[in-house]
Amino acid sequence: MIDLKLLRDDPDRVRESQRLRGADPSLVDALLAADDARRTAVSRADALRAEQKAVSKSVASASPDERPAVLARAKELSAQVKDAEAEQAAADAALREAQLAIPNIVEDGVPPGGEDDFVTLATVGTVPTVDAPRDHTEIGEALRAIDTARGAKVSGARFYFLTGVGAQLELALVNLAMEQASAAGFVPVIAPALVKPETMEGTGFLGAHASEVYRLADDDLYLVGTSEVALAGYHSDEILDREELPLRYAGFSSCFRREAGSYGKDTKGIIRVHWFDKVEMFSYVPAEDARDEHQRLLAWEREFLDKLELAYRVIDVAAGDLGTSAARKYDCEAWFPSQGTYRELTSTSNCTTFQARRLNIRTRGAAPDGSGRKLPSAGNEPVATLNGTLCAIARTIACLLDHHQQPDGSVYVPAALRPWLGGRELLTP
């Protein structure tokens, strides 16, 4: 949810952000109205409660003569308080709904427009030239690394088995990613893939993208589409000491996506699947440090792609193509020779304080005089959260096979992966 103080100070900024996203600017006015209504309801209820409290207290000390009158007044107030509290609850709910309807405020500098209006920030490496390239499905079958036919037999479309060297590749990538993350100071985490509704909602995945998410109705749990969900929920309802920030986690988990509305896209192979494993970076930082952290996450993503010796480009995703929680998003897209194009491999989003507000993750403000007194000016403030893919395994394997295919049908193994693949420089059928 967005900052209500900022909304009051500068509603035009929020309206402009809505326009950039192609969202409805009038939702901003609805939110302002809901906030006003809630304030009114709260102050009315507060005043009534104060009066009722005083009268109730006087019941016990009232003389027998006065008592009936006092009691009558107390009962009257009690009924009024009940009404006022019902109104307040309704106003609270309305405000929350209005808040959830508005996505994060777009960062300054984000390109306007939609999916095709990204700006390319960098192009790295040399695009390999391959005559008559085969796609990763073909190569994966030849290597007996990927079995989509049996994936479909057992689980349905968009499922796969990784076998033999395919399975080894997954473990190699996980190891390489975790090794890099640890070296950079991330805490390695194995995160749950099932989460409660409030965790899912807090990360912003139950809004516009609710249809993308698997839900277990019998248990009221959701399957995560990314371990970002669990890593964001990890510190929910906590107050973090400022000295312990930044907190950085590298989460490994399975990810599940319904891929509703992507019929016909990437139907072959393991580029777009219902289930894959992923190593995700997640940072909690002070709000003012979010932009810098975003650049750091991007740098770590690039470092990983460099280790895989892939040609890729970095794009600045346009406002209309941002997720609900993101203020800005950079994607790294690697070259797929068989498709003759760049395809997204990793993605990093700056969610500023948007997720933290929903999940109630704050940092303690220190009193300027160090007295430990509570000072509003030094009050607790939401942190910023950021996430970035380090390695989405299935898609990365697809890219490696495609990108590093050789004329003789073998696949080149980047040096960084060899320690986990028995030192092999080439994968051969």
Next chain:
RNA sequence: GGAGGCUUCGCCUAGUCUGGUCUAUGGCGCCGCACUGCUAAUGCGGUUUGGGUUAACCGCCCAUCCCGGGUUCGAAUCCCGGAGCCUCCGCCA
């Protein structure tokens, strides 16, 4: 899955039977000040969280005793529902 116990403002804890003086006790930790010629001791003060009032502060007001309902003029306390934790039994990688 069955039975029982527990959940209080960082941690521990008093209070719950017998509803109002709970505006929640004490200890630990932490912060500040004072003092002592040494980061120890002692003393004093402060220390849940959210919201409101204020230019800001001080102060004051409302809510908050796991969560949600209910009874009552009044609930940490009584009733109902739920969650989490613990113990025992059963089952199980």
